[in-house]
Amino acid sequence: MIRVVGQVRFRGSTMSRHNSRQKLSQFLLVEHLERRDVPAMIYDFDLVRQNAADFRDDSLLLTLTTPIAPDFSVGAYAPGLQLIRNYHLVPNLYEAKIQGATLLGTLEKLEPSLRVAMVQPNAKIQAAGIPNDPSFSKLYGLNNTGQTGGKFDADIDATEAWDTQTGTGRTIVAILDTGVDYNHPDLRDNIWTNTGEVAGNGIDDDHNGFIDDVHGYNFVTLTGDPMDDNGHGTHVAGTIGAVGDNGIGVAGVNWHTRLMALKFLDSTGSGYLADAIAALDYAVQMGARISNNSWGGGGYEATLGQAIARATVGGHIFVAAAGNSSSNNDVTAAYPANYNSPNVVSVAAVDQNGVLASFSNYGPTSVDIAAPGVNIYSTLPGGTYGSYSGTSMATPHVTGALSLYLDAHPGASATEALSALYQSADSLTSLQNRVAGGRRLNVGNMFTQLAPPVSDPQGARVVAGQFNQAGGSITSASLTFSEEVQPSSFSLADVSLVGPLGTLAISSVTTVTGSGNKQFTITFAPISQAGNYRLGVGPAILDLTGNYMDQNVNGFNGELSDLYTLDWTQQVQTVFTNNSRVAIRDLRTVTSTITVDADLIIGDLNVRMDASHTYVSDMVITLTSPTNVVYTLFNRRGTSGDNLIGTVFDDQAAVGIAEGLAPFTGAFRPEGSLTSLVGKNARGKWTLSISDKASRDSGTLQGWSLEFTQQLQVSAMPARRLAGSQLAKAQVALVSVALPVGPMWTGGALLSANQPLTPVPDLHAAHPMAVANTAAALQARLDMSVWSRFLADETGTPWSTRNRAAKAY
Secondary structure, eight states: OEEEOOOOEETTEEOOOOOSOOOOOTTOOOOOOSOOOSOOEESSHHHHHHOGGGEEEEEEEEEESSOSSOOOSTTSSSTTEEEEEEOSSSTTEEEEEEOSSOHHHHHHHHTTOSSEEEEEEEEEEEEOOOOOOOOOOOOTTTSOSSTTSOOTTOSOOHHHHHTTOOOOSOSEEEEEESOOOTTOTTTGGGBOOOTTOOTTSSSOTTOSSOSSOSSEEETTTTBSOOOOSSSHHHHHHHHHHOOOSSSSSOOOSSSSOEEEEEEOBOTTSOEEHHHHHHHHHHHHHTTOSEEEEOOOOSOOOHHHHHHHHHGGGGTOEEEEEOOSSSOBTTTSOOTTTTOOOTTEEEEEEEOTTSOBOTTOOBBTTTOOEEEEOSSEEEEETTTEEEEEOSHHHHHHHHHHHHHHHHHHOTTOOHHHHHHHHHHTSEEOGGGTTTBGGGEEOOHHHHHHTSOOOOOOOSOOOEEEEEEEEETTEEEEEEEEESSOBOGGGOOGGGEEEEETTEEEOOOEEEEOTTSOSOEEEEEEEEEOOOEEEEEEEOSSOOBTTSOOOOTTOSSOTTOGGGOEEEEEEEOOEEEEEEOOOEEEOTTOEEEEEEEEOSOOBEEEEEEEEEEEESSGGGEEEEEEOTTOOEEEEEESOSTTOOOEEEEEEOTTOSSBGGGOOTTOOEEEBOSSOOGGGTTSBOOEEEEEEEEEOSSSOOEEEEEEEEEEEEOOOOOOOOOOOOOHHHHTTEEEEEEEOOOOSSSOOOEEEEEEESSOOOOOSOOSOSSTTTTTTOHHHHHHHHTHHHHGGGOBOTTOOBHHHHTOSOOBO
16 A cells, blocks of 8 residues: 655645545646736645655646746756656646755745746655565455355355456556566466557657557656566556466456556655656556556645546546555545545455455445455566455455456446446445445456446537647647547548638547547647637547437437537637735635726636635635626635635636635636626726635635636628528538628628528438438538528527537637
8 A cells, every 4th residue: 555645735824634535526627727927836835844855856746827838948937947747637737857956945936936836746655554464365355265264255256257257358457556577477468568669669659758668657767667676566466467267376357458567656665646647647548447556545636636537538447445544534535545536446455254354444435345455365576476465455356347347348438337336246234334335346246237238329429629729829629529439430521610711621630549539639720810710520420339429419310410519719818917915814805906907898707816715615705897796706615625726717617616626726617607797898996805704714815817808799690590401402602701800700601502491390300310321411511610600590599509418618
């Protein structure tokens, strides 16, 4: 087991730890923000002063106020500081190397920086005490006949599962640990191999950012050799996937899996936060469906929590040891097992009698399942074997079971796999009020008592989309599908991009490496022209079972209304900032004002702020407009959490402030909508009011900003309602429209038809495959994004939005 050493602090005051299991939404991510004119927030400042040995002295983690074009030169952000790597799972997070300076001195230099948003010292991670009771035992955890003096059948029923499935090797399992002896005779046939890499040539052949990463990566030495020099990781690997039925040694839960070795802990079992995030980042990037995390304990680290939550997008399952402190995780949280992201599985340990191990942590709400973890016999480096105990040993039983299930059901989602895991578990009286549902792993039941996942007749849909900027221009778009799609069915012909001057060329459509064909990047020439842009995708993109898209989730695949659209308005933002600090005192209301001295017609308004305040639920925050209309932004949310760091109140945010978690980093919808300000003139005095409603906790407003985008004028055409069959007969001709100079939408489309068009009551095609089978209709869909905004029914509702599942911003 591994323990995180460190405590989150705000500069000059302690940020309290919270014992309850914290909710971490998958949307709680580091946002790409345009501007943030407030000093950097420093974590663990006091702890570095008290005991610098708990942190790495030559590196730290940070986020930037302006993530576009980060500067990797030495001294760019502080003397001797150089950015050395970033993370896919946590955008805008960087590890920076410290040269010729101390950690404490660097933190002091970074604190007043306006270019750095957040700084996190690189917390040390150490091996926690594993109960030192190694004794020879056989694999009672897989099949218990009482051979070790335990209770008959107090096991996971692996032999029953093997009657149905012994593994196929389809599922990649990442082992984040001390490495793996990939030459062990009982493991080497199941070690993952990166087929895109040539061993030993010193070249990053697959262009994933890592050289010679043939079997994984070593984040301690930054080399492609993840060999285990401790033993812990190899022992874990054997329980998950030692080769079965090969006449030697032991058998893993999955006889034929693929084990990815990711070493971030050194020979003493010590490592650092930045490397743990990097290892998980690599696992998701390279296609691992599951990661085994037999390490943990200590405190909440926001950056690691964000990475784990972000991994849910790719369907990644994060299996974690509950801890070896004999403590209640419902009361005293142990991380990473206590991150309440839906992809986290927290595992306790039981002995050969099915009784909770004396050392095991527990928690009826925070610990999800138990598995054998006492005197577990498995592989060790050098071709040897031995017995270890700990929740570290229980965890790989669960990981192996999940990999076996996904091998048998490759189309199953992470949610379906976890549902099968929990529904099939044995419910033991001895584990009631100790583990959720009293559950002990039963992999046999996953195959003998549960029906296989129902074949999904519904097509894929785009669940996330965004335009990507570089240097002030948009250069690409990223899409995430709800399930794996066939790359060969997604080509340039399936994409359209229309802007103020008409249709723009698409350069490429590529699969994101390691995404399991769920994530794609669409590239085009850089766009800087002001105006509205719309990307159209689909609907003739196929999932693995041959279904066309079902974007509107109505059960009919391949309709015109299943076209996914993504909108972007290219415009300049105007920002007004007040960086004066204001003390927030108990049971008082304080104010800060910004005067807008220009005539701006509001198209959108975001409010950005930073406030240090322990127990944020003491606060009510409002914004008063120049016309004295009061808008509530924040109303006593976040329970006992601390601070609002880089918080943006944005009506278009995916997450409401009520659903967020302190320190509320990123964008959130405010309590009261700001949309009524659209069309109003921004000139005048704006007032931010913060009311402290309780005693004992206080804080400081560090600064705040008003971010205005001006309202664009959009030329419109008379609306006509068209049926799907008639749309196929419509001819579209792009025209240029002369409009007054300014940031206006300057293009449009003119519709004509081969025959009179009459209103019809139904916009759906008569047959779900009508579009797919009609060449003319498929051609018509390519122009859909141009003119769909002009089509409306008698109520005035745009046709393109009536059947669209969601709109991405």
